[in-house]
Amino acid sequence: MFTPEEFIRTITGEVRKLEVKCAVAAVSGGVDSTTSAVVARLALGDRLIPVLFDTGFMRLNETSEIINSLTELLPIRLIDVKDEFYRAMINLSDAEEKRLTFRNVFYNALSRVVKDNDCDWVVQGTIAPDWIETTGGIKTQHNVLAQLGIETDKVYGFKLLEPLKDLYKDQVRALARYLKIPSAITERQPFPGPGLSIRAVGKLTMEKLEVTRWSTRVVEEGLSGLGLSQWFAAVWEDDRVTDEELSSVIRGMGENLTVDVFSVKGTGVKGDSREYGRVVLVRGKLSNWSNAFTLYSKLTYGTNVTHVIYELARRRPSGGYFVAVRAVVTDDYMTANVPTLNEQLLRNIANELMRSELISAVGIDVTPKPPATIEFE
Ligand code: XMP
Secondary structure (H helix, E strand, O other), X not given: XXXXXXXXXXXXXXXXXXXXXXXXXXXXXXXXXXXXXXXXXXXXXXXXXXXXXXXXXXXXXXXXHHHHHHOOOOOOEEEEOHHHHHHHHXXXXXXXXXXXXXXXXXXXXXXXXXXXXXXXXXXXXXXXXXXXXXXXXXXXXXXXXXXHOOOXXXXXXXXXXXXXXXXXXXXXXXXXXXXXXXXXXXXXXXXXXXXXXXXXXXXXXXXXHHHHHHHHHHHHHHOOOOOOOEEEEEEEEOOOEXXXXXXXXXXXXXXXXXXXXXXXXXXXXXXXXXXXXXXXXEEEEOOOHHHHHHOHHHHHOOOOEEEEEEEEEEOOOOOOEEEEEEEEEOOXXXXXXXXXXXXXXXXXXXXXXXXXXXXXXXXXXOOOEOOEOOOOO
């Protein structure tokens, strides 16, 4: 059984035995990286330098909110690396290319901070699902290096300390609560390191990034307080084309429905393997609202479809951005379910999003993990 007290005793004992001149802790404001920095600080004291990168892919006001909620706990330095990330990532389209580029820019920036402060270690909040999914080839998480055989001291000039690498999310939250980390952090929904860069799906542009930032705020507010594990918006071009074959599959379910396919691809996991497949939209009237949440099974089975979305609102002519609302319930984030959300609540959120002239349609992703992943990229 996991007990925070025993875990802290063991891990701080191990860290004190290491030869550490000083360590930079990469904090994102999430529960994993914050808890790992707090644990490392117990062992290293002032030899720990916590930093928060403003990558440009954070949510509205996120960096200042993080700094404010952690002032008592960690003396965090905010480092603006937006230009570096934008230069490397704007115009990239492929999900893994974005993720690998993000990882590279992130560690180069960290390496600079390590050198500037004459340090020799980096502390990061990698947890078990991060490296399990990365080494399993599902997707490259931004904070996994050692488990892929990358020798950080040779490539980036620092040694890596990952105090939470064998823990799962519920254990990290228990540890964070024990350490009296503010509930704004311990209960916060996960936000991936590459942030909005992987939620502005497909080709990354500044305009799409800003639409994603605004849509994220609308969806986060609209679905708060429902006990969901993770809920957010993802945005891409509304360039759907009707697919007759998939439409006939879904009509077999006895509903008057049509299936459109977008040109972007979405990441899924089928039979423990990565699938970078089609993202489809089902539109039409349902005889029963809860049927929306079972639409995915016929469309993903035996096909390369990874995400199935049910349309909530559409403007004609379309051709602007499509916003997908994503909401899941999970304990370990290795698998996840989509709960049957209230129809009126979702339609209200869709109407709010449609107030933006740039958005031409909105839908709800109804695909569990597997066969989808939680994020689209
Ligand atoms: P997926 O999309 O693989 O996500 O089902 C599982 C959980 O991991 C989060 N995630 C990440 N977290 N760096 C992170 O720190 C990443 O690169 C990353 N990619 C996905 C995702 O938000 C979900 O909670």
